[in-house]
Amino acid sequence: MPDQEHTSLANLVIITGMSGAGKSVAVKSLEDLGFFCVDNLPPVLIPKFAELIEQSNGKIAKVALVIDLRGREFFTALSESLNYIKDHFTIHSEILFLDATDSVLVQRYKESRRRHPLAPQGMPLDGIRLERKMLEELKHSATQVVDTSNMKPAQLREKIISRFSHLESSNLSVNITSFGFKYGIPIDADLVFDVRFLPNPHYIEQLRPHTGQDSDVYEYVMKWPETQSFLTKLMDMLHFLIPQYHKEGKSQVIIGIGCTGGKHRSVAISEYLGRMLGTSETETVRVSHRDADRDRP
Numbered sequence: 656m657p658d659q660e661h662t663s664l665a666n667l668v669i670i671t672g673m674s675g676a677g678k679s680v681a682v683k684s685l686e687d688l689g690f691f692c693v694d695n696l697p698p699v700l701i702p703k704f705a706e707l708i709e710q711s712n713g714k715i716a717k718v719a720l721v722i723d724l725r726g727r728e729f730f731t732a733l734s735e736s737l738n739y740i741k742d743h744f745t746i747h748s749e750i751l752f753l754d755a756t757d758s759v760l761v762q763r764y765k766e767s768r769r770r771h772p773l774a775p776q777g778m779p780l781d782g783i784r785l786e787r788k789m790l791e792e793l794k795h796s797a798t799q800v801v802d803t804s805n806m807k808p809a810q811l812r813e814k815i816i817s818r819f820s821h822l823e824s825s826n827l828s829v830n831i832t833s834f835g836f837k838y839g840i841p842i843d844a845d846l847v848f849d850v851r852f853l854p855n856p857h858y859i860e861q862l863r864p865h866t867g868q869d870s871d872v873y874e875y876v877m878k879w880p881e882t883q884s885f886l887t888k889l890m891d892m893l894h895f896l897i898p899q900y901h902k903e904g905k906s907q908v909i910i911g912i913g914c915t916g917g918k919h920r921s922v923a924i925s926e927y928l929g930r931m932l933g934t935s936e937t938e939t940v941r942v943s944h945r946d947a948d949r950d951r952p
Contacts, residue, residue: 665745667746667748669701669733670682670720671722671723671750671752672754674771675769675771677755682694691719693719698722698733702739708746737750751798754801755803757783772786800843802841802842805838805946806945817830817943827900827905827906827908828941829907829941830907830908831942832844833913834912845909847910850885850912850914852881855914856876856920857915857916859875862875865919867924867926868944872922873926876920910928917949925942
């Protein structure tokens with residue numbers, strides 16, 4: 656069923672993933688979007704909860720359930736429950752899987768002084784590796800995977816709100832994010848464009864400390880003929896692609912614009928795209944900059 660029809664259905668979001676990857680931030684963000692949230696619900700109870708949602712006659716239209724790993728029967732129970740919902744209820748369900756690298760998760764456990772639930776008496780890394788293996792199949796089944804390794808809580812909150820705010824509107828949500836290739840490509844991007852071929856403001860001493868949001872850097876990036884030629888071709892492509900995504904029922908398109916460090920060129924190009932695409936009445940456009948402030952104190 657196409658996503659544009661989901662606004663008339665109840666929406667059920669399953670929040671799961673690695674322990675320490677940010678599930679608490681995600682559920683609080685969804686609460687701010689008006690979701691009814693339940694933490695640590697056993698997967699076997701999901702069908703009963705779905706029944707309550709349908710019986711509410713639209714009073715409970717947006718629900719988020721945080722499902723934590725509690726045993727090896729976890730995936731089987733969750734999979735069976737979601738299949739049951741698809742067969743018996745008119746509820747749109749999806750799985751949001753939060754992930755992070757092992758090193759980041761270990762550091763978070765050290766900072767919080769918490770014990771990993773799968774290694775209460777052992778090393779956090781042992782529990783992390785076991786949990787990752789147990790959740791591998793679930794990750795492949797997820798509707799969306801969000802890597803929080805390089806995200807601060809505020810950035811994850813912005814990401815969640817951007818991802819699910821479309822439920823308030825039938826518009827297509829277009830999310831443009833700048834990034835640095837040296838920090839990795841955003842794993843959830845639908846389209847990725849590399850602007851490292853453009854002249855780099857990093858090598859201009861007075862521009863280096865600033866970002867592409869500053870007028871001097873923005874104008875430097877925009878002044879080159881190759882920039883204008885690239886933008887003409889890119890806008891032509893996006894004006895063709897975005898309506899096609901909407902037509903096929905996608906509720907969101909994520910566009911990644913990358914340069915080396917994610918500070919100058921990609922930020923300027925993303926700002927330009929946000930302004931140009933933001934004039935549409937059929938899309939909601941948001942711009943974010945993942946890595947622009949990485950080297951700032």
